[in-house]
Amino acid sequence: MTSHSPTPYGSRMAAVPTPPPTPANAGSARIAAGDPVGFDATDLGPGGRFSPRGHAIECRINAEDPARRFLPAPGTITRYREPGGPGVRVDSGFGEGDEVPRAYDSLIAKLIAWAPTREEARRRMLRALGEFRVEGISTTIPAHRLLLEHPDVIDGSYTTRLVEGGALDPLLSNAGPPATDTTSLPVLMVNATPVRLWHPSIAGSISAAQQGAARSDGGHVVAPMHGTILTVLVADGDQVRAGQAVAVLEAMKMETQIPASGAGRVRRLQIRPGDIVEAGQTIAEIA
Numbered sequence: 001m002t003s004h005s006p007t008p009y010g011s012r013m014a015a016v017p018t019p020p021p022t023p024a025n026a027g028s029a030r031i032a033a034g035d036p037v038g039f040d041a042t043d044l045g046p047g048g049r050f051s052p053r054g055h056a057i058e059c060r061i062n063a064e065d066p067a068r069r070f071l072p073a074p075g076t077i078t079r080y081r082e083p084g085g086p087g088v089r090v091d092s093g094f095g096e097g098d099e100v101p102r103a104y105d106s107l108i109a110k111l112i113a114w115a116p117t118r119e120e121a122r123r124r125m126l127r128a129l130g131e132f133r134v135e136g137i138s139t140t141i142p143a144h145r146l147l148l149e150h151p152d153v154i155d156g157s158y159t160t161r162l163v164e165g166g167a168l169d170p171l172l173s174n175a176g177p178p179a180t181d182t183t184s185l186p187v188l189m190v191n192a193t194p195v196r197l198w199h200p201s202i203a204g205s206i207s208a209a210q211q212g213a214a215r216s217d218g219g220h221v222v223a224p225m226h227g228t229i230l231t232v233l234v235a236d237g238d239q240v241r242a243g244q245a246v247a248v249l250e251a252m253k254m255e256t257q258i259p260a261s262g263a264g265r266v267r268r269l270q271i272r273p274g275d276i277v278e279a280g281q282t283i284a285e286i287a
Contacts, residue, residue, distance in 0.1 A: 055118040057125045057148075061092075061109040063100040065138035067171045072225060072251045074102040078136030083128035087114040087121075100137060102226045105253055108139065118156070122148055143168055219261040221284040223277040227251030232273060234284075238266045246284055247271060262286050 030037050043049045064070040080096040092109035094100065100108060111132065113125035129145050150167050152158035231248040234240060245257040246266070260266075264286040271283045 054114055054116050055121045056112055056114040057118075057121045059111045059125060059129065059144040060107060060140065061111055061132065061134065061144075062140045063106040063108055063137050064140055066140055066143035066168060067138070069172070070140070070143075070254075071256065072102070072106050072254055073138035074100045074106070074226070074251075075137040076100075077108075077134060079133055080135075081131070081133035082109070083111070083131035085124075085128070087124055088112070088128045089114070102251060108134065119154075122154070142171055146170060219286055220282045221246050221258060221261050221286060223249060223258060223279060223281045223283055224256060225249070225251050225279045227256070227277060229271045229273055229275045229277060229283075230255065232269070232271055234266050234269065236266055236269045240264065240266060240286065249277070258283065260286050 039049065043051075045051060062070075063073045063075070065073045076099045077094060077096055080094065080098075082090045082092065089112040090109055091112075094108050100106065111125070111128055113121050113128055115121040115124050126145060126148050129141055129148070132141055134141065147153055147162070147167060150158065150162065152162055152167075227249040228251070229247055230250045233245050233247055240246065240260045240263065242261070242263045243259045246260050247258045249256045249258055267285050267287050269284045271277065277283060
């Protein structure tokens with residue numbers, strides 16, 4: 001989520017007149033040729049032809065799951081409805097039925113809201129996010145809505161450490177409390193403690209998930225998603241602790257560490273750098 005104060009023009013912005021072509025677009029070619037660009041510093045200052053006016057906020061809608069610490073979430077978009085209205089612009093290359101590929105950037109769309117004041121822009125963006133419908137895959141929309149309603153964002157005192165400070169913790173709470181009955185339900189090992197997954201269907205896409213009774217002394221280590229192994233950090237016979245990184249996986253231009261599901265000794269290591277793995281694929285065992 002970014003905010004700035006540009007002029008509010010755009011290809012899909014409703015109720016905003018289309019401006020004449022700006023010399024800035026052709027300016028780079030003129031500069032390279034040593035020609036005048038057609039405007040000067042006074043045009044960019046207060047009252048100038050290109051002076052900033054109003055306030056704009058941009059939210060990037062990515063195919064990532066904020067409830068799983070922004071793991072990539074490629075797949076097919078089963079429903080896609082963009083918001084509209086005055087001062088709202090959407091730049092997107094995807095639509096209903098399209099597939100967000102696994103091997104490329106996770107960006108689905110850029111959503112921009114413009115208004116005369118920052119608070120109006122914030123409220124307009126919240127409305128647009130609430131109307132944006134993307135189904136079939138997880139997106140960053142819930143994270144943007146949560147951040148835009150945070151007191152630090154409302155009063156403008158936020159910093160780049162806002163997320164690190166727990167602003168998105170409500171999204172992470174879906175993992176649920178520590179499990180007490182783990183004999184038949186999938187669980188996630190967190191520091192060798194079994195935590196019941198909020199829905200059994202995600203068991204195959206979380207690297208530390210195990211079916212049945214969780215053991216603190218080991219288990220299968222599985223890939224959390226489709227991707228390419230960049231680095232293997234252990235070897236057969238190595239002793240590891242619960243949560244220790246076993247390998248680094250690259251997916252959709254993001255690197256993810258695959259942790260050991262428990263403490264023990266590595267055996268049957270099945271990957272090498274450059275290997276392509278699928279979600280839920282066993283890459284090693286810990287015994």
